[in-house]
Amino acid sequence: MAVDLLLGLQWGDEGKGKIVDVLTNNYNIIARFQGGPNAGHTLVFNGKKHVLHTIPSGIFHDDATNLVGNGVVIDPVIFKKELDKLEEQDVDYRKSLLISRKAHIILPTHRLLDAASEAAKGKAKIGSTLKGIGPTYMDKTGRNGIRVGDLELSDWKERYRALADKHESMIAYYDAKIEYDLNELEADFFAAVDVLKSLTFIDSEEYVYQAQKANKTILAEGAQGSLLDIDFGTYPFVTSSNTTAAGACTGLGVAPNQIGEVFGIFKAYTTRVGSGPFPTELFDDDGATMAKVGHEFGATTGRPRRCGWLDLVALKYACQVNGVTQLMMMKGDVLSGFETLKVCTAYKYKGETIKHLPYNIEPENVTPIYTDFKGWSEDLTGMSEASQLPDALNAYIQFLEKELETPITIVSVGPDRKQTIFRS
Ligand code: GDP
Ligand code: IMO
Ligand code: MG
Numbered sequence: 001m002a003v004d005l006l007l008g009l010q011w012g013d014e015g016k017g018k019i020v021d022v023l024t025n026n027y028n029i030i031a032r033f034q035g036g037p038n039a040g041h042t043l044v045f046n047g048k049k050h051v052l053h054t055i056p057s058g059i060f061h062d063d064a065t066n067l068v069g070n071g072v073v074i075d076p077v078i079f080k081k082e083l084d085k086l087e088e089q090d091v092d093y094r095k096s097l098l099i100s101r102k103a104h105i106i107l108p109t110h111r112l113l114d115a116a117s118e119a120a121k122g123k124a125k126i127g128s129t130l131k132g133i134g135p136t137y138m139d140k141t142g143r144n145g146i147r148v149g150d151l152e153l154s155d156w157k158e159r160y161r162a163l164a165d166k167h168e169s170m171i172a173y174y175d176a177k178i179e180y181d182l183n184e185l186e187a188d189f190f191a192a193v194d195v196l197k198s199l200t201f202i203d204s205e206e207y208v209y210q211a212q213k214a215n216k217t218i219l220a221e222g223a224q225g226s227l228l229d230i231d232f233g234t235y236p237f238v239t240s241s242n243t244t245a246a247g248a249c250t251g252l253g254v255a256p257n258q259i260g261e262v263f264g265i266f267k268a269y270t271t272r273v274g275s276g277p278f279p280t281e282l283f284d285d286d287g288a289t290m291a292k293v294g295h296e297f298g299a300t301t302g303r304p305r306r307c308g309w310l311d312l313v314a315l316k317y318a319c320q321v322n323g324v325t326q327l328m329m330m331k332g333d334v335l336s337g338f339e340t341l342k343v344c345t346a347y348k349y350k351g352e353t354i355k356h357l358p359y360n361i362e363p364e365n366v367t368p369i370y371t372d373f374k375g376w377s378e379d380l381t382g383m384s385e386a387s388q389l390p391d392a393l394n395a396y397i398q399f400l401e402k403e404l405e406t407p408i409t410i411v412s413v414g415p416d417r418k419q420t421i422f423r424s
Helices: 016-026 076-088 108-124 133-141 148-152 156-174 182-197 204-213 245-252 285-293 312-322 391-404
Strands: 003-008 029-032 041-045 048-052 065-068 097-100 200-202 218-221 259-267 270-272 306-308 326-330 340-349 352-354 366-374 408-412 420-422
Touching: 003 016, 003 245, 016 041, 016 218, 016 259, 016 326, 016 408, 016 420, 029 204, 065 204, 076 182, 097 204, 108 133, 108 156, 108 182, 148 156, 148 182, 148 200, 156 182, 200 204, 204 218, 204 245, 218 245, 245 259, 259 312, 285 306, 312 340, 312 391, 326 391, 340 391, 366 391, 391 408
Parallel strands: 003 218, 003 259, 029 065, 029 218, 065 097, 097 200, 259 326, 326 408
Antiparallel strands: 041 048, 270 306, 340 352, 340 366, 408 420
16 A cells, blocks of 8 residues: 655645644554654644644544654653543553664663754854754764664664763854753653653654555654755755654665655645745734734644745645645635635745746845635535535635646635544
C-alpha cells in the first residue's frame, strides 16, 4: 500500500493536527517524519483541546499505531510532558506509540545553544521556538548527534557528556550571557530519558516496509510548512528540516515511488510566526480581525502570529514542490464578515509582473498584486454539508481550485473534529 502524506503548504499552523485526527479513521498507522517539539498540533473534540508537539496526531484513536520516525528530533523532557498529559486523558499510549531508533535526541545544551545563537543574531534572529531544533539537526548532519538507539548502549552517558561539554564551550563562545543551571536541566533530562526508554524503540524503516507489504494504510504527518523548508523555504528564516514531501521519504525510509496521495493543508488566509519575509502581511484592521477571530497565537510558544491575505503565488509553489494531489482549506469561518477578500495572484518584481516565487521575497523586492473577491457574511461554524456553503465562498474555492489545478476536498469551518466539510 502506498503511503499518503499530509503537509502544511504555508508557514506552519495550517491545521495539520486537526485534519490528521479527522483522517485517522482511514489509516492503520500515523507517522511523523520530521521536526520536533517546535511543532504544536491542536486537536479539538468532545469539548476539549489537546496540543501535541512530537507525538503523532493519531494518538487519540485506540486502533491506530503512532510512529515517531527517524527524521524527527525528540526532546525527552517535552516528550515526557506530552505522555503525562495523555495519561491524564487515560490514553493507553504504551501499545500504540513506536519510536524510531534513528531519531535524534535534543539535549538540554541544544536548547541553550539555540538561545545563545538567537541572542547573538540580535535583530537578525530567526525567531526560533528555542526548542533546540537547529543545533540538534546541525549535530545530526555534523555526525555528532545522539540517537534514540544509542540510549540502549552502555556508554551513551559518556557520549552525552562529551557532546554536552563541547556544547558548553560553544555557548561560552557566543558570549550571549544566558544563565542556566546545567545540573538542574540534566536531572530533568535523565529522568525523562528513563521514561523514554520504557517505550518501544524500533527499526522504523523496516517496520514501515513490512507494514506496506502487509497492506496497512499509512499517513505521514508533516510538521511546520513548505515555506519553512530548509531548502525551499524563505531561507534563512526557516526551520532545519525538509518539511516538504521529500522529507517524508528520508524521514521514514519510504521510497519515492511508494508515495500515494499528497494532502496539502492551507489556511484561507496566511499566517506566520517568527521572523522572515511575508509579502501579503497586513498591518491594518483586516489583519487584526484575522488574528482576533482566528485566535492566532502559536500553539507552542504562545507568540502572536502575523496575519495576511492568501498568497496564491506561494501556494502554487508549495503545490509544485510537494506534488499535492488534494487540497484542504482551513479556517474559512474566520473570513466571514469581510466585505471584500483579497488573494495575491502575482508579484511585482523588479518592474515586472511575475507569477512564480523568486529567490528573494523580501519587501524591497516584491509587491503583491491582488485580485478582489466578494466576501460572505454567513457564520460557517455550524455548517456540515458542502451544499450549505455560501455562493461567495464557493466562488473563492472554485477560483483557487482552478488556479492550483487541484481539488479542494475538505473545507474546515472550525477547530472541532466535527466542523469538517467533505467535498466530492
Ligand atoms: P498545526 O500546527 O498545523 O496542527 O496547526 P495549529 O494547531 O498550530 O494551529 C491551528 C489553529 O487553528 C488551532 O488553534 C486549531 O484549533 C485551529 N483550527 C483548525 N482548523 C480550524 C478552522 O477551520 N477554523 C477555526 N476557526 N480554527 C481552526
Ligand atoms: P507546526 O508544526 C509555525 C518557525 C519558528 C521560526 C522558524 C524556525 O505547529 O506548524 P525552529 O524552532 O524550527 O528553529 O524555528 O520556524 N516554526 C513554526 N512556525 N508552526 C510550526 O510548527 C513551526 N515550527 C517552527 O517560529 O520562525
Ligand atoms: Mg502549529
